Amino acid sequence: MRSDPQPSCRRILHAVATLLAATLFVGTPAGAQSASTPAQAEEITVKIIAFNDLHGHLDPPQLAIRTQGPDGRSMRVPAGGAAYLADAIRTLKQHTPYHAVVSAGDLVGASPLLSALFLDEPTVLAANLFGLDFNAVGNHEFDRGAAELQRLQDGGCTQHISRPPCILDGHFQGARFGFLAANVFQRDGSTLFPAAGIKVFGPDARQVKIGFIGATLKGTPAIVTPAGVAGLRFGDEADAINAQIPQLRAQGVHAIVALIHQGGTTTGRQDADRQCLDLEGEIVPIIERLDPAIDVVVSGHTHRAYLCDYRRADGSNVLLTSAGQYGTLLTEIDLTVDTRNGTVVGRSARNVIVQSEPFTDADGAAVGLAASQPRFDKDPAVEALLQRTRIAAAPLAARLSGRLAAAITRRPADSGENSLGNLVADAHLAATHAADKGGAQIAFMNPGGLRADLIVPVGGGDVDYAQLFKAQPFGNHLVVLQLTGRQLKMLLEQQFAGRNRERPRVLLPSAGFTYRYDLSRPAGQRVSAMRLHGADIVPERTYRITVNNYLAAGGDGFGLLRGLAPVAEGMPDVDALDAYLRSHSPATPLAPPATDRIRRVH
Numbered sequence: 001m002r003s004d005p006q007p008s009c010r011r012i013l014h015a016v017a018t019l020l021a022a023t024l025f026v027g028t029p030a031g032a033q034s035a036s037t038p039a040q041a042e043e044i045t046v047k048i049i050a051f052n053d054l055h056g057h058l059d060p061p062q063l064a065i066r067t068q069g070p071d072g073r074s075m076r077v078p079a080g081g082a083a084y085l086a087d088a089i090r091t092l093k094q095h096t097p098y099h100a101v102v103s104a105g106d107l108v109g110a111s112p113l114l115s116a117l118f119l120d121e122p123t124v125l126a127a128n129l130f131g132l133d134f135n136a137v138g139n140h141e142f143d144r145g146a147a148e149l150q151r152l153q154d155g156g157c158t159q160h161i162s163r164p165p166c167i168l169d170g171h172f173q174g175a176r177f178g179f180l181a182a183n184v185f186q187r188d189g190s191t192l193f194p195a196a197g198i199k200v201f202g203p204d205a206r207q208v209k210i211g212f213i214g215a216t217l218k219g220t221p222a223i224v225t226p227a228g229v230a231g232l233r234f235g236d237e238a239d240a241i242n243a244q245i246p247q248l249r250a251q252g253v254h255a256i257v258a259l260i261h262q263g264g265t266t267t268g269r270q271d272a273d274r275q276c277l278d279l280e281g282e283i284v285p286i287i288e289r290l291d292p293a294i295d296v297v298v299s300g301h302t303h304r305a306y307l308c309d310y311r312r313a314d315g316s317n318v319l320l321t322s323a324g325q326y327g328t329l330l331t332e333i334d335l336t337v338d339t340r341n342g343t344v345v346g347r348s349a350r351n352v353i354v355q356s357e358p359f360t361d362a363d364g365a366a367v368g369l370a371a372s373q374p375r376f377d378k379d380p381a382v383e384a385l386l387q388r389t390r391i392a393a394a395p396l397a398a399r400l401s402g403r404l405a406a407a408i409t410r411r412p413a414d415s416g417e418n419s420l421g422n423l424v425a426d427a428h429l430a431a432t433h434a435a436d437k438g439g440a441q442i443a444f445m446n447p448g449g450l451r452a453d454l455i456v457p458v459g460g461g462d463v464d465y466a467q468l469f470k471a472q473p474f475g476n477h478l479v480v481l482q483l484t485g486r487q488l489k490m491l492l493e494q495q496f497a498g499r500n501r502e503r504p505r506v507l508l509p510s511a512g513f514t515y516r517y518d519l520s521r522p523a524g525q526r527v528s529a530m531r532l533h534g535a536d537i538v539p540e541r542t543y544r545i546t547v548n549n550y551l552a553a554g555g556d557g558f559g560l561l562r563g564l565a566p567v568a569e570g571m572p573d574v575d576a577l578d579a580y581l582r583s584h585s586p587a588t589p590l591a592p593p594a595t596d597r598i599r600r601v602h
Contacts, residue, residue, distance in 0.1 A: 045335065048335065050323060050333060053301065053303055054106065055107075055110045056109070057115075058389070059081055065328055079327075079353050080327045082382050083379050086130050091376065101132045102136075103134070105141065105259070106138035109142075110451055112469060116475070119161075133177055133199060134180050137192075139224055146228075146231065155175075178194060180197060181214055181215070185233040202339070207339075209252050210253060210257060213244045215261070216234070217301060218237055220234050223556070225550055238289035258290065305351055328353070334347070334349070354376060362455050393466075403462050404456045404462075415517075415599060424472065428576050432576075446547075463581065478548060478572075481544070481545055489530060491561065492530070493523070495517075515598060
């Protein structure tokens with residue numbers, strides 16, 4: 001389940017380096033009066049406060065947002081945390097009586113232990129306290145299946161998966177905001193959740209109605225385990241959004257905002273390049289096909305931050321935004337509507353850093369508070385919820401797992417390997433190599449299943465179970481499969497084929513297995529020199545490999561594994577990592593594994 005486009009933290013920070021203080025303004029259309037004219041009293045400005053990809057990060061995620069300081073030099077600002085996010089939302093709401101709070105998906109799923117241990121109920125309760133109005137479902141909302149997602153909307157304690165609900169409070173009220181899913185269809189053709197919602201602003205005499213349409217990426221079934229999307233069909237995003245426009249217009253809406261869990265990447269300065277000439281990704285063809293009636297697109301999924309006045313091929317413009325990830329940013333969008341004729345006469349947006357708490361990063365560098373950036377307090381109601389949740393989670397979260405000699409990160413080597421992935425693969429192999437567990441010989445970890453680094457102080461330190469869970473939050477379990485050497489090579493070739501062709505997805509191997517690859521060679525001939533403990537892999541010989549159940553179901557484009565009968569099944573993946581660390585003596589801290597198992601030739 002479990003793999004979004006997930007660049008390393010360093011690449012994320014670089015991508016948002018100059019974007020965050022930018023304010024984007026889309027001018028008044030020709031023929032319309034500006035806000036400085038006497039017609040000002042006939043205009044209403046609605047503030048839309050948007051975020052995306054929170055992923056249940058209730059505590060500050062220890063991520064830094066890079067921006068420009070008052071002296072013009074680059075600086076890093078600590079950001080995120082639900083209590084600070086709530087106060088930032090409250091602060092922005094104070095600017096106007098007319099506001100809406102929206103999310104572009106992955107509000108829950110792939111969550112740290114504090115939320116995941118309680119089936120993400122705490123995140124829904126926190127979002128209720130934010131005053132969230134609408135959440136367009138993302139792919140990770142389906143991690144536990146449609147029935148469990150429906151429970152998060154409706155409330156109640158009906159058990160749909162192995163872990164029981166309502167263990168935090170004994171009851172669960174559900175979301176006081178609406179889930180939207182215009183392109184997620186059930187067997188009878190109806191949508192799983194409403195496709196759209198409307199919020200009304202202003203006095204009765206001159207009300208403004210804004211419609212919100214929600215959609216998720218049509219490729220969700222390819223990145224979620226089959227059980228999570230059983231009985232559902234995911235339709236084309238643009239078609240589903242456009243289909244809602246006539247009905248919204250019939251209900252008298254003056255502006256339409258699309259909330260879509262799909263996105264792109266940018267590298268340019270958004271305050272200088274308002275046409276987003278460098279915008280790439282799956283969001284581009286979707287935007288090109290959206291009806292010009294869409295005024296704003298709030299996007300997500302790629303965990304990148306951007307603000308774009310995007311000009312489409314037909315000459316129309318749409319305001320495109322994303323607030324990055326994990327509640328580190330909020331997008332403040334202002335829509336000004338002329339109530340005399342119901343037209344949008346102004347649009348602007350800026351990304352606001354949700355400054356939170358100082359921390360020390362994986363390299364031992366301090367990330368301190370910035371006086372030049374807005375400061376936010378902890379919202380008392382949200383912090384009380386979090387403290388109650390922390391107390392309930394403490395017996396498991398604070399359990400010591402082991403001691404590391406240094407931080408173990410997802411920072412990729414030239415080959416695509418990273419130390420954390422190699423460590424996890426070693427742990428998975430250790431958990432399944434015994435004969436009664438299938439006698440695994442090799443293990444692989446998918447990089448998208450790694451969501452956080454294991455951070456310890458410079459010189460080494462302890463890691464607890466909560467840290468391990470943050471790194472591997474999906475609740476997958478281990479599966480042992482049997483492949484011939486020829487099939488093993490075909491599996492590794494799939495790292496660079498199909499949906500992985502444009503962005504190779506390198507599987508991270510356990511110790512003892514090595515190979516090389518050459519991307520200059522033709523497809524199907526890129527992998528060579530496969531060896532296990534120094535011996536060549538024999539095409540006709542059978543080998544036993546361990547993967548998580550997401551990969552075993554063909555996830556991340558590794559369709560060769562789909563349908564293979566398991567030789568054995570093992571423990572949850574995070575528990576395997578916990579057992580591996582606990583098996584090492586605290587007197588000899590575990591060092592980061594070397595990234596020398598894969599060699600990239602070209």
